[in-house]
Amino acid sequence: MKFNTKTIHAGQKPDELTGAVMPPVYFTSTYVQAAPNQHQGYDYARVGNPTRTALEKLIAGLEEADQCACFSSGVGAIDAIMKTLKPGDHVISTNDLYGGSYRLFTQVFEKYGIEFSFVDMSNIEEVEKSVKPSTKLMWIETPTNPLLRIIDIKKVAEIAKQAGALSVVDNTFATPYLQQPLLLGADTVMHSTTKYLGGHSDVIGGAVASSDADFMEKIRFQVKTTGAVPGPMDCYLLLRGIKTLSVRVERSVYNAKIIAKHLNTHESVGCVHYPGLLSHLHHELAADQMSDFGAMLSFELKDSTFEDASLFMQKTKIFALAESLGGVESLISHPASMTHGSIPKEVREKAGLKDTLIRLSVGIEDVDDLLEDLEQAFDK
Ligand SMILES: *Cc1c(COP(=O)(O)O)cnc(C)c1O
Numbered sequence: 001m002k003f004n005t006k007t008i009h010a011g012q013k014p015d016e017l018t019g020a021v022m023p024p025v026y027f028t029s030t031y032v033q034a035a036p037n038q039h040q041g042y043d044y045a046r047v048g049n050p051t052r053t054a055l056e057k058l059i060a061g062l063e064e065a066d067q068c069a070c071f072s073s074g075v076g077a078i079d080a081i082m083k084t085l086k087p088g089d090h091v092i093s094t095n096d097l098y099g100g101s102y103r104l105f106t107q108v109f110e111k112y113g114i115e116f117s118f119v120d121m122s123n124i125e126e127v128e129k130s131v132k133p134s135t136k137l138m139w140i141e142t143p144t145n146p147l148l149r150i151i152d153i154k155k156v157a158e159i160a161k162q163a164g165a166l167s168v169v170d171n172t173f174a175t176p177y178l179q180q181p182l183l184l185g186a187d188t189v190m191h192s193t194t195k196y197l198g199g200h201s202d203v204i205g206g207a208v209a210s211s212d213a214d215f216m217e218k219i220r221f222q223v224k225t226t227g228a229v230p231g232p233m234d235c236y237l238l239l240r241g242i243k244t245l246s247v248r249v250e251r252s253v254y255n256a257k258i259i260a261k262h263l264n265t266h267e268s269v270g271c272v273h274y275p276g277l278l279s280h281l282h283h284e285l286a287a288d289q290m291s292d293f294g295a296m297l298s299f300e301l302k303d304s305t306f307e308d309a310s311l312f313m314q315k316t317k318i319f320a321l322a323e324s325l326g327g328v329e330s331l332i333s334h335p336a337s338m339t340h341g342s343i344p345k346e347v348r349e350k351a352g353l354k355d356t357l358i359r360l361s362v363g364i365e366d367v368d369d370l371l372e373d374l375e376q377a378f379d380k
Helices: 003-009 050-062 074-082 099-109 124-130 153-163 213-226 232-242 245-264 283-289 306-315 345-350 367-378
Strands: 067-071 090-094 115-119 135-141 166-170 188-192 206-210 269-273 296-301 331-333 357-361
Touching: 003 050, 003 245, 050 067, 050 206, 050 232, 067 074, 067 213, 074 099, 074 188, 074 206, 074 213, 090 099, 099 115, 099 135, 115 124, 124 153, 135 153, 153 166, 206 213, 245 269, 245 296, 245 367, 296 306, 306 357, 306 367
Parallel strands: 090 115, 090 135, 135 166, 166 188
Antiparallel strands: 067 206, 188 206, 269 296, 296 357, 331 357
16 A cells, blocks of 8 residues: 555554444443453553554554554653663764653653763764664654754664664654655654644644564553553544645645745845755755655744844744644744753754744645745834
């Protein structure tokens, strides 16, 4: 089955009992057993629910993985991955990443004795230099958030393999429609399904997908034992959202390219970070490992202060000032104080994230309206 067919059909078939086209939403916490420990694959809903199973099979299909486990949030999924490590283990992570991942790594897992090195992973030599005998995991987020740098998944996965470490890709920004990390050699993919997979800003969720059976057994153990599981309605919303993934992403990317080009030649704009621009530092790598360039971009106003950026974000009317991304509606945000507010200012600035940076998540509205909205916000 090809990708667009899988978004509609993978992991789902008409309900055997009724013929219902959509997977039923199973609101149940438990399942009757014929005799003690004799059941039809489901014993208690923390461990499994058929609506969740349909979603897991669907995401596994999209990521070319044998298995997937779903969580109640993206950070719940990351938490489960990190809990497969033990004190003394070392993790190499990109230094330009989702602020919530950074907070989880530094404020929870460092306390439990896991060591992190945050490096510019778009520089392969930096990654090689950071490997230690205790390196057990490489955390790759690409395109990076919010600077849209591109990390070479193939090369980092190769370094990880040689070091005996697991390579994990946070594929939230790209979506499986544009980037399939397992086919590039990564061991595991993680998603905040809250974003493009859900696509309608109405559900929080996470997922881990991999073909490494031993690793997935550890993840299933975390699902059962620590319990950050999604409810059946959340799973249903995701099953529904994913059906339109490719058409939503295509339209968002179409809009984002036009907006990026427009901003790139705008007299009031300083720099634009969008991998689809020929001037982007990693444009060729992006063209190589992604099937298109995504719908996230960031930029700075020319010679601007934080106040200028803040005023701009308050003036847009269609671009709503809000955290998150990947929904049908366009959003504008201030990474330094919002999504990345938990990263100390010195650390942020060292990674290149300035207080004047503005991030856009481009939705599927008419692009002329989006351009007009940005244009009126430039007017002083
Ligand atoms: C939002 C996000 C997360 C966290 O996911 P939640 O669903 O909000 O818990 C992780 N990584 C990236 C890249 C994100 O954008």
